[in-house]
Amino acid sequence: MQHPARFQTLPAYAFPRLRSLLDVHAPGGDVIHMTIGDPRHAPPDFVLDEIAAHVGAFANYPPNDGTPVLRQSITAWLKRRYGVEVCAETQVLPLNGTREGLFNAAVALCPEEKSGKVPVVLTPNPFYQVYAVAALAMAAQPHYVPATAATGFLPDYTALPPEVLDRVAVAYICSPSNPQGAVADAEYWRSLLELAERHDFRVFADECYSEVYRGTPPPGAMEVAQKMGADPERLLIFHSLSKRSNLAGLRSGFVAGGKQTIAALKQLRNYAGAPLPVPLQAVAARAWADEAHVDASRARYVRKYEMADRIFANIPGCGAPQAGFFLWLPVEDGEAAALKLWQTTGVRVLPGAYLSRDTDAGNPGKKFIRVAMVADEDEVAEGLTQIRDCLFKE
Numbered sequence: 001m002q003h004p005a006r007f008q009t010l011p012a013y014a015f016p017r018l019r020s021l022l023d024v025h026a027p028g029g030d031v032i033h034m035t036i037g038d039p040r041h042a043p044p045d046f047v048l049d050e051i052a053a054h055v056g057a058f059a060n061y062p063p064n065d066g067t068p069v070l071r072q073s074i075t076a077w078l079k080r081r082y083g084v085e086v087c088a089e090t091q092v093l094p095l096n097g098t099r100e101g102l103f104n105a106a107v108a109l110c111p112e113e114k115s116g117k118v119p120v121v122l123t124p125n126p127f128y129q130v131y132a133v134a135a136l137a138m139a140a141q142p143h144y145v146p147a148t149a150a151t152g153f154l155p156d157y158t159a160l161p162p163e164v165l166d167r168v169a170v171a172y173i174c175s176p177s178n179p180q181g182a183v184a185d186a187e188y189w190r191s192l193l194e195l196a197e198r199h200d201f202r203v204f205a206d207e208c209y210s211e212v213y214r215g216t217p218p219p220g221a222m223e224v225a226q227k228m229g230a231d232p233e234r235l236l237i238f239h240s241l242s243k244r245s246n247l248a249g250l251r252s253g254f255v256a257g258g259k260q261t262i263a264a265l266k267q268l269r270n271y272a273g274a275p276l277p278v279p280l281q282a283v284a285a286r287a288w289a290d291e292a293h294v295d296a297s298r299a300r301y302v303r304k305y306e307m308a309d310r311i312f313a314n315i316p317g318c319g320a321p322q323a324g325f326f327l328w329l330p331v332e333d334g335e336a337a338a339l340k341l342w343q344t345t346g347v348r349v350l351p352g353a354y355l356s357r358d359t360d361a362g363n364p365g366k367k368f369i370r371v372a373m374v375a376d377e378d379e380v381a382e383g384l385t386q387i388r389d390c391l392f393k394e
């Protein structure tokens, strides 16, 4: 039986690849997991109450477009957080986690051709892997744009040649970024939206980590878009409860954007979507309406950033980021470092190359490891200390 050729070039997924690298060797000590971005702070305490209060609704098919209560809770949050006006009826769509939304948005919106050629989908490199798979699924051409120290760890799409930009249908962008924790400022968003207008493409802004930060809250793409009067149909923003509310298992996020664009997403979802069960939508509605649990979780991440800054003080390039919960640490070779760390200490981290692609300019993740600071403070402190002592001490 034949498989579609367009997925044959995909490398093995990061985590099976990591298992093949590490699990053929014994750990050097007690195992500490710092690989997956699976939040481990407690979820909010109202989860069970909301499920119990709506348990009867498991009997029914959920509304495809999300419950009105959830949509309103989301738009009220967008107003509080970013000061933006979004219509709960027409401009927001609850998702079964943002991963499926980021994928399905390309299915619904990426055209067959752009400027008479195969369309290009821009993705930062390194990046959250669904962007590239969405591009390949649409038979579009993923274009990997380095997001390195030289460009503030965000991709510089404005530096691409016009012949590439004219073929772009979709530009994925992640801020705060996974893995580097870089934050796009208002000026970055403004120039990206202007570029999208000039070259007629859409921006898919993955803002899953928007609530995990220190200092000033990261500005949002839609906030900037509304202030500059950008065409609302050019931009989709994606938000998630996975990181904000430690509810990765709830599978709940949303996408917001222009009316026609959201209508196109709803149309596809009518046929092929998997809406979130109503009791879980009730949990989500409550979570978007509550900031206390988010503030408490953020305070813990801030303590971990401070801990990382202390442990890696004076080691160049190793401080904690402004946002997100990963450290993106420079090493000689990411795979060799992950293996050495595992065999010496039992700490598991991810080689950066597993999150990035080889390009003509090299692989921008090759000389990095990604370290997830999701466990409790003591375990994170122990893991970080072992990483420092094993990889960064002479």
Ligand SMILES: Cc1ncc(COP(=O)(O)O)c(C=O)c1O
Binding pocket: 037, 096, 097, 098, 099, 100, 128, 174, 177, 178, 206, 208, 239, 240, 241, 242, 248, 251, 252, 253
């Ligand atoms: C950058 C980024 N985007 C999207 C997601 C997907 O999140 P979810 O599907 O849980 O909302 C993740 C999850 O790790 C992520 O790191």
